[in-house]
Amino acid sequence: MMSIGPFSVHVIVVALAALIAWLVARSMQRAEPNTPRKTAASLLLDALFAGLIAARLGYVARWWPEYLATPRSILAIGDGGFDWWIGLPVAIMFVLWKSRHVRALRRPALMGIAAGMLVWAAAQGTLSTLQRATPSLAALQLEGMDGSAVSFDKPIGKPVVLNLWASWCPPCRREMPILAQAQTDYPGVVFLMVNQGEQASTVQQFLAQQGLSFNHVLLDPLSEAMQTFGSRGLPTTLFFDARGKLVDSHMGEITAARLKEAVQGHLTP
Known part of the structure; x- marks a missing residue:
């Protein structure tokens, strides 16, 4: 339950959610005619990167005294220190801003984000259930x-x-x-x-x-x-x-x- 090979199961969940988000954005844009050169899938990846940076910075700011004592630990993203409630709004605003002149990209990218968050939420619920069943x-x-x-x-x-x-x-x-x-x-x-x-x-x-x-x-x-x-x-x-x-x-x-x-x-x- 805790890991898959050398990777934490929580890392696997985030990767799976990002993959689903990318696939949804890509498939939705393919279904629409007259798509622009820049794809919604690539916009979504840019938004994901921006959201992850914001989520990490928010977490570091929240626990700043601890990170200040060991500054190198700021880069230790394996600790799982990300605030999704900061990263998600940043990712959405990034999509809205970058697609302001290319509206055809907006809906597929936002639907991709929504699909990824649904997968992530469902996986978190499943992990909580499994954790309750773990031996004491x-x-x-x-x-x-x-x-x-x-x-x-x-x-x-x-x-x-x-x-x-x-x-x-x-x-x-x-x-x-x-x-x-x-x-x-x-x-x-x-x-x-x-x-x-x-x-x-x-x-x-x-x-x-x-x-x-x-x-x-x-x-x-x-x-x-x-x-x-x-x-x-x-x-x-x-x-x-x-x-x-x-x-x-x-x-x-x-x-x-x-x-x-x-x-x-x-x-x-």
């Missing part, structure tokens, strides 16, 4: 650093951020200071750092070398958590409510802004 935190069987069995048969009673990581994974290493800081910033949220496939000695040595301290470090020797939650890559960050139900997820390196958005949006009042 209780499905995990992990180990403590001392080799003891750790289970979650009883709800923790607090929201949980569960991070799947490994010491050999560069994106995991880059995002760990962000998670360590969040652990301090949100004492009402439990942060579980679940190592995938490594021995306790390796994990202890890595954390000591990096000067990182986490309250809850657990081991998953067979990487069963990745199979349980459908993750196809590391790092993966999962967000559970106080009842242990998955409410959000992020595959790949997470930025401070994306982490803060998920925690404040799903796990804190």
Whole structure:
């Protein structure tokens, strides 16, 4: 559910919606006589690009303090940081402006945008349904650093951020200071750092070398958590409510802004 090969399912959904939008605009213009040289499909792609830039800039502005602390993360569009409610109006206005002298392009391009948004909305609804059907935190069987069995048969009673990581994974290493800081910033949220496939000695040595301290470090020797939650890559960050139900997820390196958005949006009042 969370990924298709190396790609986040949310990236696939956006790509599919853009493809449908392009096909609709292209087919509608073909059905109309006396079409101009510039196609509605190419206008739609230009509008999509403009909308995506605006959506990204809007998101960055909303979480500016977090991005200012690490300016390079502004370019990390893999964090999924886009505000569609900013990008969509910009894309529509772009179409209206560019087609002001060529009205034949307007209807096909706008219908393409409408079709793409319908596909995107339907896919988001489907993903939400699938996410509700995803196994809860209780499905995990992990180990403590001392080799003891750790289970979650009883709800923790607090929201949980569960991070799947490994010491050999560069994106995991880059995002760990962000998670360590969040652990301090949100004492009402439990942060579980679940190592995938490594021995306790390796994990202890890595954390000591990096000067990182986490309250809850657990081991998953067979990487069963990745199979349980459908993750196809590391790092993966999962967000559970106080009842242990998955409410959000992020595959790949997470930025401070994306982490803060998920925690404040799903796990804190």
